[in-house]
């Protein structure tokens with residue numbers, strides 16, 4: 001039975017950052033990462049469509065949600081930790097403020113962390129799931145082995161995309177240690193919609209402003225960017241962004257505003273001009289929007305009143321009918337409530353237990369916020385753990 005100073009459950013962004021942080025502060029502490037997948041850091045490599053969207057230039061607090069949003073504000077938004085310092089890279093950002101390694105290769109980020117983990121002498125145990133945990137801490141592994149540890153870090157992620165090893169089963173481990181888990185829902189995910197008005201648009205991408213309205217008509221979220229029409233509803237980065245605000249909500253309506261930089265009056269004049277020139281009704285938005293999109297809008301208007309057409313271009317509504325669910329979501333909304341951890345990310349319920357990353361009830365907007373949280377919370381848990389050993393001495 002092997003014994004470690006620190007055992008980390010989950011070799012994702014937060015677990016790797018935590019291991020590196022512990023070893024940078026005290027190289028003598030023995031650390032093991034237990035990872036059920038064949039590789040560690042897989043979501044880091046997949047982030048930003050494989051380009052590695054690690055953070056964002058705008059780290060304002062409003063980009064974080066959940067009972068632990070204040071923790072993200074303290075650890076990420078205040079600049080207390082800088083996730084970019086974990087990597088020996090040059091970084092660049094795009095016009096939406098999303099930060100990537102200059103080489104735009106997500107796997108370079110995970111490779112860099114794995115190199116640091118290896119060089120620091122952390123034991124990384126792959127293809128091994130932690131099946132149960134007893135206080136103390138005694139971990140029973142899927143290969144039949146048992147590991148003992150003085151400090152335990154729960155960085156096993158949430159329930160989003162089980163192909164990355166995160167199927168929500170880690171919530172049972174934290175519950176067995178006395179913790180609770182808030183209701184969880186998928187976030188940063190494609191949205192299902194009533195597709196009656198978009199049946200002919202499958203595969204078409206449009207730049208627009210998306211506003212999500214709740215059942216009471218209140219604005220839930222707004223985003224500008226790509227919308228991609230699909231057979232189930234809508235995808236694209238603007239949809240991902242607003243999905244964070246629709247997560248867990250019922251009766252959501254999406255309003256798509258095409259041509260956000262052109263006024264209703266300008267569109268109205270354009271339509272009137274085309275009517276005067278004898279364009280058929282179905283072609284009145286020809287050249288103004290993608291032809292198929294223009295025709296879909298004209299069908300929906302049911303006539304060619306220029307004002308109505310222009311208003312429909314500016315407010316093309318779709319009734320949202322949920323999302324594609326956890327299998328497609330980038331992040332989980334909900335998790336271990338913030339009231340169950342202290343400012344050191346240490347459990348208030350089980351001594352020497354620490355939390356980091358998505359397993360906590362913190363989720364961020366689309367654009368690098370979730371990796372930032374995972375890295376900063378991992379680094380903070382590392383600092384707290386090393387301090388706790390110093391206090392023991």
Ligand SMILES: Cc1cc2nc3c(=O)[nH]c(=O)nc-3n(C[C@H](O)[C@H](O)[C@H](O)COP(=O)(O)OP(=O)(O)OC[C@H]3O[C@@H](n4cnc5c(N)ncnc54)[C@H](O)[C@@H]3O)c2cc1C
Pocket residue numbers: 009010011012013014015034035036037040041042043044046047048049052053054055128129130131155156157158160161164165166169170329330331356357358359367368369370371372374
């Ligand atoms: C496809 C995709 C793209 C994304 N793109 C971005 C992006 O561009 N920018 C951004 O900021 N965020 C992005 N995210 C979200 C971000 O990657 C996650 O929020 C972040 O990686 C969470 O880190 P974590 O360490 O908390 O958990 P994870 O990275 O999910 O790691 C948890 C690990 O724990 C392991 N594990 C679980 N249970 C056990 C167990 N019992 N025993 C052993 N191991 C266990 C899992 O196998 C997993 O490897 C993306 C997510 C996905 C899925």
